[in-house]
Amino acid sequence: MNHDPAETLEADYVIAGGGSAGCVAARRLIDAGYSVILLEAGGDDRHAAVYVPAGSAKLVGNPQYDWKYETEPDPSRNGRIDNWPSGKVLGGSGSINGMIYLRGNPADYDRWVQQGATGWSFADVLPFFLRSERNENGASQYHSDKGLLGVANLRVTHPFNRLFIDACVAAGIPRNDDFNGPVQEGVGYYQATQWGGLRCSAARGYLRPIGEHKKLQLLKRAFVCRVRVRNNVAEAVEFNHYGVAKLARARREVLIAAGTIGSPKILMLSGIGPRAELERQGIACVNDLPGVGRNLQEHPGIILSYDVTMRTMNVEAHSRWRFALRALQFALLRRGPGTSPISHVGVFFRTRPGLPAFDAQIHFQPLGYEVTADKVLLAEANRVSLAVNVSRPESRGSIRLRSPHPQDAPVIDHSLVGADADVRTLIDGARVMRNIFSSPTLRDRVQKEYLPGEAVSTDEQWEAYVRAGAFAMYHPVGTCRMGAVDDPQSVVDPELRVKNIRQLRVIDAAVMPCLPSCNTNGVTMMIAERASAFVVGTK
Numbered sequence: 164m165n166h167d168p169a170e171t172l173e174a175d176y177v178i179a180g181g182g183s184a185g186c187v188a189a190r191r192l193i194d195a196g197y198s199v200i201l202l203e204a205g206g207d208d209r210h211a212a213v214y215v216p217a218g219s220a221k222l223v224g225n226p227q228y229d230w231k232y233e234t235e236p237d238p239s240r241n242g243r244i245d246n247w248p249s250g251k252v253l254g255g256s257g258s259i260n261g262m263i264y265l266r267g268n269p270a271d272y273d274r275w276v277q278q279g280a281t282g283w284s285f286a287d288v289l290p291f292f293l294r295s296e297r298n299e300n301g302a303s304q305y306h307s308d309k310g311l312l313g314v315a316n317l318r319v320t321h322p323f324n325r326l327f328i329d330a331c332v333a334a335g336i337p338r339n340d341d342f343n344g345p346v347q348e349g350v351g352y353y354q355a356t357q358w359g360g361l362r363c364s365a366a367r368g369y370l371r372p373i374g375e376h377k378k379l380q381l382l383k384r385a386f387v388c389r390v391r392v393r394n395n396v397a398e399a400v401e402f403n404h405y406g407v408a409k410l411a412r413a414r415r416e417v418l419i420a421a422g423t424i425g426s427p428k429i430l431m432l433s434g435i436g437p438r439a440e441l442e443r444q445g446i447a448c449v450n451d452l453p454g455v456g457r458n459l460q461e462h463p464g465i466i467l468s469y470d471v472t473m474r475t476m477n478v479e480a481h482s483r484w485r486f487a488l489r490a491l492q493f494a495l496l497r498r499g500p501g502t503s504p505i506s507h508v509g510v511f512f513r514t515r516p517g518l519p520a521f522d523a524q525i526h527f528q529p530l531g532y533e534v535t536a537d538k539v540l541l542a543e544a545n546r547v548s549l550a551v552n553v554s555r556p557e558s559r560g561s562i563r564l565r566s567p568h569p570q571d572a573p574v575i576d577h578s579l580v581g582a583d584a585d586v587r588t589l590i591d592g593a594r595v596m597r598n599i600f601s602s603p604t605l606r607d608r609v610q611k612e613y614l615p616g617e618a619v620s621t622d623e624q625w626e627a628y629v630r631a632g633a634f635a636m637y638h639p640v641g642t643c644r645m646g647a648v649d650d651p652q653s654v655v656d657p658e659l660r661v662k663n664i665r666q667l668r669v670i671d672a673a674v675m676p677c678l679p680s681c682n683t684n685g686v687t688m689m690i691a692e693r694a695s696a697f698v699v700g701t702k
């Protein structure tokens with residue numbers, strides 16, 4: 164397509180996607196003295212729903228902030244079709260996410276190295292976690308207080324949190340006051356990507372402080388269609404801005420940061436991907452890379468919930484005067500339920516004795532839901548909930564093009580619990596939690612198990628519950644995976660350069676070879692910190 168020269172922009176670097184990774188890279192390249200064009204399909208992030216942590220309930224499923232990707236029917240879950248949320252707003256998924264801050268443990272990064280990500284051991288990546296982190300608990304061997312990503316302790320408490328922690332400890336799970344310290348296993352409070360009681364996304368932490376910088380051309384509502392590649396060099400990005408076709412030329416490099424679903428789609432639309440698939444869509448293949456869109460991974464989870472004898476946060480939210488009091492507390496002190504991230508207490512635990520390492524994670528919340536066929540509402544009853552999820556799932560899926568038209572959403576094909584091992588881990592993990600809820604510390608506080616309910620007890624019944632109710636924890640990764648250049652399934656090399664193409668990198672969650680055993684925002688921002696260092700040559 165020919166573009167009107169009046170609609171052509173130019174900068175040293177063009178970044179496609181202004182999410183967690185894109186905002187980090189834009190700031191770091193500007194700090195290094197380069198000019199940057201940042202293209203984001205979503206709109207502005209400066210809304211209370213984004214920055215008031217409790218507002219996140221209004222973001223997921225809201226097309227103003229969420230791409231609302233729809234999956235194909237999942238054969239491993241009775242043909243279920245899901246909506247996968249993904250941030251469509253400056254700050255990306257980091258502007259709509261649950262704010263839990265984690266980074267995994269050395270074994271996660273050993274697995275990356277084993278899969279060809281040379282130079283990505285924990286010792287290699289820790290400095291980049293530290294470069295990003297501004298932890299309110301101060302600096303140490305494992306933490307920094309000088310970065311741009313605010314990381315803070317919870318400003319909300321609930322007595323059931325403490326009881327749940329005590330019950331886990333009584334069951335033999337070690338107490339852990341810092342999941343991002345020397346050991347990840349155990350039970351304790353999460354820290355949140357917040358600062359001053361407000362969400363700290365990459366947009367707020369990295370871009371807001373530099374305001375309208377002369378080196379930054381930030382275009383919102385700029386929908387990237389493809390990368391223009393000539394003679395194996397990425398020259399420019401074609402995008403649509405309020406209905407006008409425009410071009411952004413990169414003097415040095417194009418960086419793709421459209422996320423695990425968006426980045427492989429942009430590569431394929433640019434002719435980079437599995438040849439047969441591109442040709443089926445009538446797209447000329449400029450670089451046959453079979454791994455593009457493959458290796459999709461997600462953390463599968465199931466919910467357990469219990470009706471309890473103490474007032475829980477969902478019931479408080481239904482009371483008008485209590486709600487008003489809490490709103491005042493938030494307005495005056497930036498404390499209380501208004502600052503609540505999605506979960507308060509985490510557990511990293513072994514679902515069976517004899518396992519060499521923990522294999523499951525818990526997100527515990529002192530509030531509960533009413534789940535109907537088409538809605539999830541805050542329950543009227545006093546209820547607590549926990550999601551059990553597999554830490555290192557074996558199930559794999561893929562992203563493919565639906566059509567050659569950029570505006571069409573991609574095909575997301577994932578058997579979320581396709582691997583028997585993942586089903587086993589969910590069942591065993593749920594049984595461990597059920598035992599904890601019937602232990603002496605908690606049993607007097609619990610009225611009944613609401614989900615799945617006592618009727619579920621045999622292996623077959625648990626498996627049926629998993630297949631009917633398992634959901635994605637919103638941590639998709641792996642669709643442009645990094646690895647050795649001679650590995651036919653790798654898409655980018657360990658410096659995140661797209662194979663066989665010059666001046667083109669992918670720098671977001673899509674490059675992870677496999678899921679770390681944790682939530683993925685902090686890890687993605689570490690990757691973008693590292694990518695920026697590769698780009699400016701300081702490594």
Ligand SMILES: Cc1cc2nc3c(=O)[nH]c(=O)nc-3n(C[C@H](O)[C@H](O)[C@H](O)COP(=O)(O)OP(=O)(O)OC[C@H]3O[C@@H](n4cnc5c(N)ncnc54)[C@H](O)[C@@H]3O)c2cc1C
Nearest residue numbers: 180182183184204255256260261262263387425672682684
């Ligand atoms: C609901 C939810 C809850 C989560 N909770 C947590 C949590 O508590 N803790 C945690 O660690 N992780 C969490 N995650 C995951 C975490 O937020 C993501 O792993 C991380 O944000 C991924 O960063 P990214 O840069 O790869 O993608 P994103 O942050 O999604 O950024 C991609 C950006 O590219 C833009 N884009 C896509 N396509 C185009 C296009 N064609 N043109 C222009 N722009 C485009 C998008 O609009 C978006 O802004 C959650 C995710 C979700 C969705």
